[in-house]
Amino acid sequence: xxxxxxxxxxxxxxxxxxxxxxxxxxxxxxxxxxxxxxxxxxxxxxxxxxxxxxxxxxxxxxxxxxxxxxxxxxxxxxxxxxxxxxxxxxxxxxxxxxxxxxxxxxxxxxxxxxxxxxxxxxxxxxxxxxxxxxxxxxxxxxxxxxxxxxxxxxxxxxxxxxxxxxxxxxxxxxxxxxxxxxxxxxxxxxxxxxxxxxxxxxxxxxxxxxxxxxxxxxxxxxxxxxxxxxxxxxxxxxxxxxxxxxxxxxxxxxxxxxxxxxxxxxxxxxxxxxxxxxxxxxxxx
Numbered sequence: 074x075x076x077x078x079x080x081x082x083x084x085x086x087x088x089x090x091x092x093x094x095x096x097x098x099x100x101x102x103x104x105x106x107x108x109x110x111x112x113x114x115x116x117x118x119x120x121x122x123x124x125x126x127x128x129x130x131x132x133x134x135x136x137x138x139x140x141x142x143x144x145x146x147x148x149x150x151x152x153x154x155x156x157x158x159x160x161x162x163x164x165x166x167x168x169x170x171x172x173x174x175x176x177x178x179x180x181x182x183x184x185x186x187x188x189x190x191x192x193x194x195x196x197x198x199x200x201x202x203x204x205x206x207x208x209x210x211x212x213x214x215x216x217x218x219x220x221x222x223x224x225x226x227x228x229x230x231x232x233x234x235x236x237x238x239x240x241x242x243x244x245x246x247x248x249x250x251x252x253x254x255x256x257x258x259x260x261x262x263x264x265x266x267x268x269x270x271x272x273x274x275x276x277x278x279x280x281x282x283x284x285x286x287x288x289x290x291x292x293x294x295x296x297x298x299x300x301x302x303x304x305x306x307x308x309x310x311x312x313x314x315x316x317x318x319x320x321x322x323x324x325x326x327x328x329x330x331x332x333x334x335x336x337x338x339x340x341x342x343x344x345x346x347x348x349x350x351x352x353x354x355x356x357x358x
Contacts, residue, residue: 078152082350085148086124086317094140094260095293097121097128104137105261105293112330117295119324120317142168142212142258145291145349149215149256152353160357163218165250169211180216180252181241182283211255211273215287215356219244219251241283254287254356262292262299274309287311287356291349295321297336304345312355313340318348 075083089095096104097118103126106117146168154164169175178187221244225231232243241248255277257270274288288309293316294300304313315321318341325334340346347355 077155078350078353081148081151082348084151085144085349088144088147089141089293089316090124090126092140092144093129094137094144095121095124095126097126099128103295105295107261107263107296110296112328112333113296115328116321116324116330116333119327120295120320123320123323124317138258138260141260141291141293145256145258146213148349149213149353149356153215153356156353156357159354162220164215164253165218166213166215168213175214177210177214177252177277179249180214181249182252182281182286183277184249185282186280211277212258213256214252215254215256216250216252217242219246219248221245251284252286254289257288257290259290259292259294259303262294262296262303268303270303271309278309289314289352289355291316291352293317295324297325297333297340300346301336301340304340305343312345312347314347314349314352316349318346 086095094104098104100108101118102108102114103117103121105120107113146166150166153160153166167175169177176187177183178185220242222232225243231237232240237243238246240246241251255273257273259270270290277288278285289311290303290313292300292303292313300313300315303310322334322337322341325337337346
């Protein structure tokens with residue numbers, strides 16, 4: 074039997090095909106390819122053929138993006154919380170959105186942002202001075218519930234009423250859940266919108282009070298150069314994860330795109346690009 078993460082990776086790809094996120098249109102152009110770039114089309118076709126994409130009309134971009142977020146959330150839900158031997162805790166993985174009552178300020182490290190939001194809503198001068206750069210809206214979040222004293226003291230009495238009275242992890246202190254990871258999902262990187270992920274990352278870094286959550290990006294972009302525009306460099310995003318990195322490497326090798334392969338090797342050897350299957354394990358660090 075395949076390993077659990079291997080099974081879930083296969084299920085993840087099957088869902089991308091079934092939900093119409095990864096398709097090949099009647100002109101032979103995969104849904105994650107740039108139709109104006111022959112190299113992009115050929116690489117994307119190599120990936121799609123390895124994953125056996127069906128030919129039908131491409132989904133509307135916005136719909137594809139929303140579905141990609143949802144399927145990444147489901148993949149993480151089916152993998153990361155099961156690594157209790159490596160990273161124990163009561164974990165929750167959810168997709169944020171305009172209709173979700175949960176925001177970044179719903180977590181311990183960022184609860185002060187709601188206070189700032191209320192202040193700027195009533196003070197135009199303050200709003201003009203601060204802007205709204207502090208407001209962050211990740212696509213998918215991983216967070217941990219606070220822990221009861223009974224659980225903390227299960228094997229040995231670690232805490233009592235005289236100590237740890239401000240520790241975020243302790244439920245008795247009445248704090249909010251702890252944000253563990255921010256996941257930005259970008260099916261393609263066609264424009265500067267992909268750089269929004271970097272802006273979100275910098276805001277999470279600057280505006281936190283407490284520990285910094287993991288900040289990652291998951292993409293289906295086939296062009297190594299475009300992936301590099303976000304993946305290269307350090308200090309903001311932990312790493313970029315490709316939805317099918319193994320298939321991407323094989324596709325680039327197959328078409329003999331030496332420059333693209335060289336860039337892929339730079340990203341992979343430099344630990345700036347990994348496969349989606351690596352993400353659950355990295356979140357356990």
